[in-house]
Amino acid sequence: MNTINATAWANLKKNKGRNILTGIAILLTTFLIFTITTLGSGMIRLQFEAANQLYPAYHFMYRSVSEKTAEDLSHHADIAALGLRQDTAEIILENARCHLIYLDKTGIELGKLDLEDGRFPSSGDDMAISEGMLQELGLSAKIGDTVTLSFQPLEASGLGYEQQKTFTICGILPTPEAEDDIAYYSALVSRDFVEETLREPDRLYRTMIRLQNPEDMTTNEILYKAESIARTFSIPEENLSENTAYLVANYIDPAFYTTLIGILIVVVLAGIITIYSIYYVSTMYKVQEYGKLKALGATQRQVQAIVFREGIFTAVFAVPPGIVLGMAASLSGLSFLLNSFARDDLLGNTLKDIYGNGEIALFQPWIYIFAIIMALCTTAISLLRPVHIAGRISPVEAMRYDGLGVSPGKAKSRKGYEDVSLFRLMKANLSRNKKRTLITLVSLSITGILFLGVSTILSCANPEEIAHDEILYDLDLSIYSVSGDRMRPEYDWKAIQQQNPLDGSLMLRIGNMPGVSSVISHQNTSVLLQDVYDGDSLRRTSISGIPRVLADTMEASVIEGNVTYDELLEGNKIILNKKAFIWSPDWKVGSMIRMIVQDGEKEIPMEFQVAAIADPPVSLYHYSAFMLPSSVLEEICSNNQTNSLSIAVEKEKLNPVEESLRAITDENPFLKLHTFEETKKEQEELTAFLSAVCYIFLAVLGSICIMNLINTMVNSVYVRRRELGMMQALGLSEKQLFTLFQMEGLFYTLGTLLLSLVFGSIAGFLFFRWARDTGFLSIVSFHYPFAQTLLLFLVIMIVQFGLTWILARSFRKQSIIERIKFSA
Structure with missing residues (x-):
């Protein structure tokens, strides 16, 4: 180990207090980066897999396409697969409608049709039918049996005259519950039946189309391409029908990625501000130490390397436990997300099955690498300014530096008073380094502002109020x-x-x-x-x-x-x-x-x-x-x-x-029933889910910023041991000393609360206006988050008083003589 690494390692062990705080901040930053990325990526991949299992795999469909146009479309360079569907005939019953449909091989693949038994129609009078449709027709038959059906051909001008034909059952289709609910059934027939039943002008196909290389395309880009191809082949715009369910599930809205990136940026910025503040404050109090290194022959670059590597060593120890905690939180978070779906939600149940069967792995190697790189980059960026300050210190300036936190080389003046009060002592300490004080206030206030802004939105999302806004009375029977x-x-x-x-x-x-x-x-x-x-x-x-x-x-x-x-x-x-x-x-x-x-x-x-x-x-x-x-x-x-x-x-x-x-x-x-209680329950579940996610995120983010408050107060007391010891020798009592610590802590507490209340309330109201105008969460009216504001006040007060008590207790362990002998 070379001298620079040895010195950095020694400083790592010597400055335990600072590095523990820095390590916790880095750990929490890593934890958030890993957890957010893992859950975001995991849900996207699970949703993709579920969509691929549940929904037909075509991107869009053109209706009423002639055979020649369909053939020309199949050769288009942007089309990877084209399936044909021909609605050939219809059987109209009193309580049901049964369609006879032809699908070619590609159409069957894109439609993801499966058989319970048998095979798909290939020629002649073959038919694949569901048990539900047979029951609706009043028939009992199995594979190999023949059934005689009366039907009306679907001609271009409408339903034709009734015809009758005998079919041989070659396959059994599943009967989805949705078909029974709406009494809408389909049976598959062969191409021979289509050509026999419909004249060529009446054969207007539905072409199911899947594009080439869709992975790099957004939903809007896919639809734009669909419209462009339609214009090329003179297909009317009204004959374009997109596969909405598949597109929504398979091609995530770019706004989702924007939101995810925005959250990660907030986390990284909070980490940078906190880690920078911790090192900046500590650097101010270690001027003489760096000056001595310069006096012993260390160059500016070597001093900077020592400070930088000390921070990186801290990150090396902090990142692994952050990753481990992130893994545990990701597992719990994904379980929570999957269980938030209703029991009868088909997509939710499919997601659970995919995850339970191990078809999709939650943890990906790239996420580990990404989280580690981001955590190290956050630490490195945070250290740039403290490293620069440490490198600029000259031995002469360091020897003159008195440890009061004012940058070396700057002229200092202090205004004197005939009477010295605790308030004036507090004011003098806070004004010694206004930049340090401001950074601490800002970093704490950022979390407070975010907390109140988010709390306002969640308070306005009142489930009962939203349900009353949507449902006039107890029940709502509407047209579907x-x-x-x-x-x-x-x-x-x-x-x-x-x-x-x-x-x-x-x-x-x-x-x-x-x-x-x-x-x-x-x-x-x-x-x-x-x-x-x-x-x-x-x-x-x-x-x-x-x-x-x-x-x-x-x-x-x-x-x-x-x-x-x-x-x-x-x-x-x-x-x-x-x-x-x-x-x-x-x-x-x-x-x-x-x-x-x-x-x-x-x-x-x-x-x-x-x-x-x-x-x-x-x-x-x-x-x-x-x-x-x-x-x-x-x-x-x-x-x-x-x-x-x-x-x-x-x-x-x-x-x-x-x-x-x-x-x-x-x-x-055609009728749907909505109830007030169901609507209210849905809103309660949504609000509870969002509240849990948001408050957990803000709690961890707030913990990162609290590290800054702890560091500021600890270093402030640590470097002033001699000054405070001398004041005690002149008559400052232990009670007054404790009160002085409390007043300094209260300054940060009240300052944070003031900034949070002012800017957080403004941000919250602006968020409410935006949410009400855009329909976000169906918010109706404004409700100020009084309970959350009180919680914020109590948390900050508890942290501040707890920290003050610990500092005072630690300070009392040393005698006045030991404090006076202390040298920063």
Whole structure:
């Protein structure tokens, strides 16, 4: 071991107090870097694997593609795989719909279809069918048996005349629970059957497409490529359908990586500030030691190397336990994340199975290397300034330095007082090195500001309040529709409203249930904005119809302008939801808005004047951009526009009514039931999960910064032993000494609280405004985090008083003579 390493090693053992604090800061920094990276990477990889097991593997689909266009598409350089699907015929039953579908080999692979038994259709009259579909058809058959079915061909002009054919069962498809719920079944047929049943002009395929090298692409880039290819082959934009579930799960939003990187940057900055502060403060008090090294012949570079290597040696000892703690925390954290999914959540259960079977390893070699490099880089950056200061010290300046913490070479002056008080002694000590004092305050306050900012958001995410904002009464029976899903056009709102299940008879049936005290219907009409575009298409939104009973709520939600419910009955004015400004920021009270009201298959041009701008609850506007009285919508539209029923129930009758409504939804796939209690429980689980993650992170981050406070106070007392001993010899009592320590600690405590309260409250309110405007966590109203503020105050006070007590107790162990003899 050379002289520099030997000296650095000796200093490592000599400066145990400082290096222990530094080591803890490095350990916690490493712990956070490793844990955050491991959990982020692990969840992404688990989600990717689950998506690959659960969802069809194509990226997007083109509808109504001719055989020639499909053949040309298959040769495109950007397309890795192309599967064909032809919906050939349909069997319409009273309570079910059965489709006969052809899939080529690639289509089967991309669709990830499996058989319970047998093989896929290959030729002739082969058919693969599910047990559920056989039961719905009233048949009992097995592989090798023949079944005779009546069906209608799906021709380009619509359903053709009924035909009959005998099929041979070659395979048994699984019957997913979802099929039974919606009474929607599919059977696979051969290409021969397609050619026999449909004329060539009627064979318009759905082409399932997977792109080349998608790993380096975002979801937006994939969709952009899909649109580009569609334009090349003159495929209409409305015939493009993306595989949303697969894309969302397989191609993480870049915002996720941005957030992850942002959190890591905060951790690294907190570590840098703390480690730098510890070494900076210590360096100020070790000026004479470095000066002596210079006097003995050490060069500037050698002194800098000694200080730098001492810090790196500390990191070498601190990083491994940080990694070990990070591994334990990652295992616990992943278990917590996986258990946060509901029991019936298919994705959550798949994630658990994948992890439990060991298909994905949580710990990756690159994460260990990344965490070690980041921890060492954090330490190295933190040491740059202290190393520079140590290297600049000259032997002459070091000999003149009195250990009071003022940088060598700077002129010092002290203002004298006739009467010396404890407050003036505290002020003199804090003002000796304003930079040290400021760094300590800032590092502590950063955590406080983050804590209060995050606490504000979590306080505003009140589960009961959010549930009340979404669910007007106890139960909400609504239409389940999927706008623009061309794979299931029957679920489009335009189709549903023409035979709307939420009619007068159903309302009467629900209203007559024992315990039901009120039933309110809500209307919703789809519209196209004639002057606002979504790409090349008109922007689609909706108008919410407000019933008379909610007139007061509607009027109370107005934030700009003034209009009454009765004035809107004239039919030429409308209320604008402020959230719609993302489409057209130029809208204001008095603006004229042209739109096309979609009443089933009819399109009705309308023009309304904005009478007011509102900020209504979700239960009132149902995510619509505009509001009108229900009676006005009924006059405009001939179809039933009712999209939900709000149902109030007596508490003791709630369970029987809920069971009755669930029976109704089981009968009709277009109806969904939402309950206040379920919504509240979902919000409680989400809030509890986020709170646990955020507060654990902030607690560890705060511990890093507290190391700085401990170092500052310990070094301040340590270097002033002689000064304090002399003051005690002149009459300073032990009680006064303890009070002096408390006052200095209180300065940091109160200073931290003041900065945290001022800037944390401002940050929290700004976060709330952003969350409310963007819909983050469905936040409704502002709630100041009084409990969390009190907790922050108590934690800082406990740390400060505990540290003061330990310092005073340690200080009392030395006699006044020993203190006076001390030399910094």
